[in-house]
Amino acid sequence: MNSTSIRLGVDIGGTFTDVVLEKAGEVFSTKVLTTYAAPENAIIDGMHQVCVKAGVAPSEIGQIIHGTTLATNALIERRGAKTALITTQGFRDVIEMRSESRFEQYDLNLNLPDPLLARQMRFTVAERVDAKGDILIDLQRSDVEDVVEQIAEAGFESVAIGLIHSYLNPKHEQMIREILLEKLPDVSVSISSEVSPQMREYERFNTVVANAYIKPLMASYLGRLEARLGDEGIACRIFLMHSGGGIISIQNAADFPVRLVESGPAGGAVFAAHIAAQYELEKVLSFDMGGTTAKICLIKNQTPKTSRVFEVARTYRFKKGSGMPISIPVIDMVEIGAGGGSIAHVDAMQQIRVGPESAGSEPGPACYGRDGTRPAVTDADLVLGKLDPDNFAGGSIKLFPEHSENALTGHVGERLDMDAVEAAFGVAEVVDENMANAARVHAVENGEDLSDYTMIAFGGAAPLHAGRLCEKLGVDRLLVPPGAGVGSAIGFLRAPFSFEANRSVYMKLSDFDGPMIKKLLKDLQSEATGFVRTCDAESPIMSEFKVYMRYTGQGWEIPIDLTVAQAMNPDKDVFEARFIEDYTKLFGRPVDGMDIEITVWSVNATTPKEEVTLVSQIGAGSAAVQDGTRDVFDAAEGSFCKASIVLRDQLGAGHRVQGPALITEAETTIIVPSSRDAMCQADGCVDIMLKGSN
Structure with a gap:
């Protein structure tokens, strides 16, 4: 072989x-x-x-x-290298000043997260490039050498270089890097014109600082x-x-x-998109729940939605605006602190809260028997009968239900006058509602109705909670693919080689310059293709073109996809028509009488996606063989019910399972609620639908 x-x-x-x-x-x-x-x-x-x-x-x-x-x-844990930032004189505090937005508008005691680098770790040089890329103040070598000397004396391991408008003219950043490497060859260096050559200095500076901060560690x-x-x-x-x-x-x-930074969740989205292609599904809600977080992503036409800015290390209950903005190409998803290891507690308002703190693997939930004493979502699932204490993770980890009961009673039940089961029910409902609410908000922000979507669930904890999530969201169909417990890792094997190159060059449509646009996009295409060729020397490479456009005066832009022909033969009328079409879809109507502008140009070079074999979907056949029963708490009914146990590796094509049921495998357990029935498709996918609809 x-x-x-x-x-x-x-x-x-x-x-x-x-x-x-x-x-x-x-x-x-x-x-x-x-x-x-x-x-x-x-x-x-x-x-x-x-x-x-x-x-x-x-x-x-x-x-x-x-x-x-x-x-x-x-x-998140602030344990990167000792890092310095070199920036333009007058812009030392950009990463601390942030932007004017407040993630809690009416909180008078709002604490903004500290910048990654304290002020004494930020240095400046006298230089200036204007918004067109022209040099206004030349950079002097002696000024750079003075800063390098200070960096050497302080013992910095890594240096980030971020200068104003360097995305248009990187000459000064490159000069600083040359001098740094000449004087301090062992120091790691990152420059913003390579890491994130885009407008908006706060996001760009933050991104290059983050890159420099983790570069030696990685x-x-x-x-x-x-x-x-x-x-x-x-x-x-x-x-x-x-x-x-x-x-x-x-x-x-x-x-x-x-x-x-988001590599694991990205693999999960690729995995879900691959399943969507096999089933020819146009609208999919990807639900990935592991031990620490839950990730939700919208996938349309078998392609995950992407973005060029996202946040990490949110400090305020995963609220947008409370984290560190990173300006790189990323699959757009909402992430919340809701995983199997997310810890539950009762707050000052006597309300159950779950996450974002996680027990992780050390010590892990209380039921692991590794000295964890606080209750996690896994403890609640165990008490509610969703997990088999003797067969967790294929039997490799023994669970202790009494530890879960003690933790739930001690930290939740005694505060709210509940027994262990009531406390577990409360914790499970809170975490499920948190995830459902995050999905609703994400759908509304993207103008989508989730009732039209099919959910694909994967990750170790997702199949335990996906059925209840579908009930809350009004989603009729749920697919749990083979290997769901390790879905992200499988997604890595389905992903193409790719690299996205982007650059900010401001242009109004009234000043449309076709030849310049063609040259810019060709340059970006060559850059992105060069990165892909370092991975794969033989496969054909395709290019995907995208521009970010807005009406003049607006604060943010929307992505507009272009065909190869539209990109290589730029036409003002075509660009305008594509923008108006997508803007109208998103906001309901165009804005008459306003000029349109382009802020960012992007080319993604990628090898072809893995070929997909379509699944011949079948109807329900004979009943699956049961492997016993277990009492499982049904949240919709508010009580325990007797659920049949079915071994997933014993399911054959067409085998049906009536809810309530548990379909067990080594990496996870699928909960089929009383409101649903399940059937095994030809490829091994467990297809869960409302009773009477299969």
Whole structure:
């Protein structure tokens, strides 16, 4: 067998590390607890487990694709390198001044999150480039050398360089980098004109600072990982999943680690989009719930919605505006602190709150028996009968129901005069409503009606909660695909090689310059294609063109997709028509009599998506064989009911399961509520629909 047909996908999450090996179309997977001190240890452990299952030696692996939360966690926990920022004189405090928006408008005691770098870590040089890219004040080498000397004396490990309007003219940033590397060759350097060449200095400065802050940490980790895999006899190339839903080389990942910040969730969205394509679904709600967070993404026409700005490290209950804006291409999703490990407590208003704090894998929920004493969502699920204490994670982790009951009673029940079951019901309903509300808000912001959508659920905890979420959202159909418990890791194996290059060049349609536009887009196409070629030297590469447009005077723009012909033969009337068409879809009507402007130009180079085999959908056949029953709490009924237990690996095409039921497998358990019935499709997907509709 050709070794390149054996591929490994690895997703390091906040609680579990998921490892998937694909061999000749067959998937073998496992979940191991994340080892925070040395994340590579969990990867090696999981790799050995799946290799044994597949009957292959580690040296036979031909490709490894990796996604990780390490970059995100380093930003959240503020444990990156000692970093300095060099910026234009007069702009030292941009990352501290933020923008004028307040995420809690009427909170007089609002505390804004501290910038990543304190003021004494920010340095300035006398230089100035204007909004057209022309140099107004030349940068003097002596000024740079003075700053470099201060940086050397302070012992900084990494330096971020962000100058005003450098996205239009990077000459001064490049000069500072040259002098830094000449004087301090061991210092890591990031420049904003390469990391995020876009307008809006707050977002751009923040992005380059974040990149510099985590660059030494990620370079060290990726180096250790390569060495450990080499010790195991693995000589294949390692690739990283990036936030935009594609794969980049390990070297590009080390240079631009900020692009890895949402790599795990991006893999999940790719996984859901692949399932949507197999079922020819036009509207899909992707629901990914792991041990630490839940992620919700809208997927239309088998393509996840994307954005170019998102926030990490939100400090105020995951509220928009309370985090660090990162300006890079990213799959657009809403993320909340609701995972299996999310901790429940009672607040000063005597209300149950869940998350965003998580028990993680160390110590984990109380039921893990690892000295965790506070109740987590997993504890509530266990008390409500959703989990088998003797068969959690395929039996690799034994759960202790009495620990869950004690934690729920002690931290929730005694405060609210509830027994353990009532407390567990309250915790489960709060976390489910939090997720349902996040999905509703995300849908409204995008002008969508979720009743038209099909939910695809994956992640270790999602199948436990997806049925109830569908009841709350009015979603009729739910698909739980094979390998749902390790969906993001499988998504890595479905993702194309891709890289998006973008640049801010301001232009009004009244000043439309076709030849300049064509040259700009060709330059971006060459840049993006060059990155992809470092990963794949043979596959054809396609280019996807996008411009960000708005009416003059508006604060933000909307993305407009262009065909190759429209991009390579720019026409003012076509650009205007495309903008008005998309603007009207989003806001209901165009605005007459106003000029239109373009602020950002983008080209995504990508290899073709993996070919999809359509699923021949079938009707319900014979009843599935039961493997016993268990009392499970049904939230809609408000009481326990006797649910049948069905082993997922015993389900065949057409087998039907009447709710209430539990469909169990090694990585997760699917809860089929009383209001629903389930059926196994030909590809192994569990298709859950309202009673009477299948």
